[in-house]
Amino acid sequence: MSKFRGFPDKMQFTPVPNIFYSAILPHIEDITELKVTLHIFKELYHQRGYPRFVTSSELLGNVNLRQCLKDSRESPESTLGNALAMTVERGTFLRLTVYRDGVAEDLYFLNSDAQKQVIDRIQTGEIELRGLKPAGQPPQDMADQSDIFTLYEQNIGMLTPLIAEDLAEAEKLYPESWVQDAIKEAVSLNKRNWRYISRILERWSAEGRSSGAHRRDSTKDTDPEKYAKQKYGHMVRH
Numbered sequence: 001m002s003k004f005r006g007f008p009d010k011m012q013f014t015p016v017p018n019i020f021y022s023a024i025l026p027h028i029e030d031i032t033e034l035k036v037t038l039h040i041f042k043e044l045y046h047q048r049g050y051p052r053f054v055t056s057s058e059l060l061g062n063v064n065l066r067q068c069l070k071d072s073r074e075s076p077e078s079t080l081g082n083a084l085a086m087t088v089e090r091g092t093f094l095r096l097t098v099y100r101d102g103v104a105e106d107l108y109f110l111n112s113d114a115q116k117q118v119i120d121r122i123q124t125g126e127i128e129l130r131g132l133k134p135a136g137q138p139p140q141d142m143a144d145q146s147d148i149f150t151l152y153e154q155n156i157g158m159l160t161p162l163i164a165e166d167l168a169e170a171e172k173l174y175p176e177s178w179v180q181d182a183i184k185e186a187v188s189l190n191k192r193n194w195r196y197i198s199r200i201l202e203r204w205s206a207e208g209r210s211s212g213a214h215r216r217d218s219t220k221d222t223d224p225e226k227y228a229k230q231k232y233g234h235m236v237r238h
Helices: 020-027 031-045 056-060 061-069 076-088 113-123 148-155 161-173 178-187 194-207
Strands: 093-101 103-110
Touching: 020 031, 031 056, 031 061, 031 076, 056 061, 056 076, 056 103, 056 113, 061 076, 061 093, 076 093, 076 103, 103 113, 148 161, 148 178, 161 178, 178 194
Parallel strands: none
Antiparallel strands: 093 103
16 A cells, blocks of 8 residues: 655635535445545535536446446446435435436436425426436427526626526516527626626616517516516516
């Protein structure tokens, strides 16, 4: 065994939830489960985008993790699969099976109330994962689907939890095409921030769009207080 030479003065850290040490770690007996759990924490923390998850293929392709699993008598694929099953059974992570080009792929999320809601929204189609289709969801043309989260991150900046929440609320309040077009307009004017995008949406809601009426049936949206009752109602002009 080669001896570790010590930690450098400057290095990166990966946070681990404090509750892990009291509620999970004391009950883990399998070393591969512990190794896989710690690697997933690292992958989730250093990810960008929304929602945050790690796939089984990404874990299998992780060189450091494969090195940790190579001492097992079984293949890395089998060892990893067993360890992942343990983490799900223990409740550390949540698993969602999706399909990529007809091939099953497992996604792993941190087990929290917020991530449970994310999984529910993925399963109902409210959140769309480019190139991935949840099991049981009817096939659709992914190129035609709305993905305002990806659009925002590719053109405006990194998604923070607060921005992701604002985008989700805006998606409920306004037509999907409005949110997409507002992001594109902000980019064309080099106003790359959420505040400017939300102001565009508020203006369109109050004054209407130059291209015509609201996308939804105007006979069903006649309540002038509709937007005032929503999260951004205090910002809408009458």
